[in-house]
Amino acid sequence: MISQRSRRLSWLSVALSVWLASCGPSPNSPPPASPALAGPSGTSQILIKDFKFIPASLSIKAGTQVTWVNHDDEAHNVIISDGMGRSGAIDTDEKYTFKFNKPGEYHIRCSMHHRMAGTVVVQ
Numbered sequence: 001m002i003s004q005r006s007r008r009l010s011w012l013s014v015a016l017s018v019w020l021a022s023c024g025p026s027p028n029s030p031p032p033a034s035p036a037l038a039g040p041s042g043t044s045q046i047l048i049k050d051f052k053f054i055p056a057s058l059s060i061k062a063g064t065q066v067t068w069v070n071h072d073d074e075a076h077n078v079i080i081s082d083g084m085g086r087s088g089a090i091d092t093d094e095k096y097t098f099k100f101n102k103p104g105e106y107h108i109r110c111s112m113h114h115r116m117a118g119t120v121v122v123q
């Protein structure tokens, strides 16, 4: 009984590894980036929801385009520290995109709601 069960389990693991090998990433490709990091295309996204920037802190590489998407029913805007960038009002489901070319730490805020704050770290 036990041996039959373990045989079935090992068959399952072989089938699973074959399936993983056929559609998973090849062993040589880099591991998928975590959601907080920029993808290979050089773009990254920050969600605006419940009067918050999500994630509140984002790390990216220089040259990455960050897009803010407003998922609130309220309009927001995006003000980037040191006068680097400033969006107009971003209405529900609208977007604002900014490309960070210079490494540094940037503070993000919404001038309409002062508790809304975030950070973008450019490496």
Ligand SMILES: [Cu+2]
Pocket (backbone or CB within 6 Å): 051, 075, 076, 077, 110, 111, 112, 113, 116
């Ligand atoms: Cu706001």
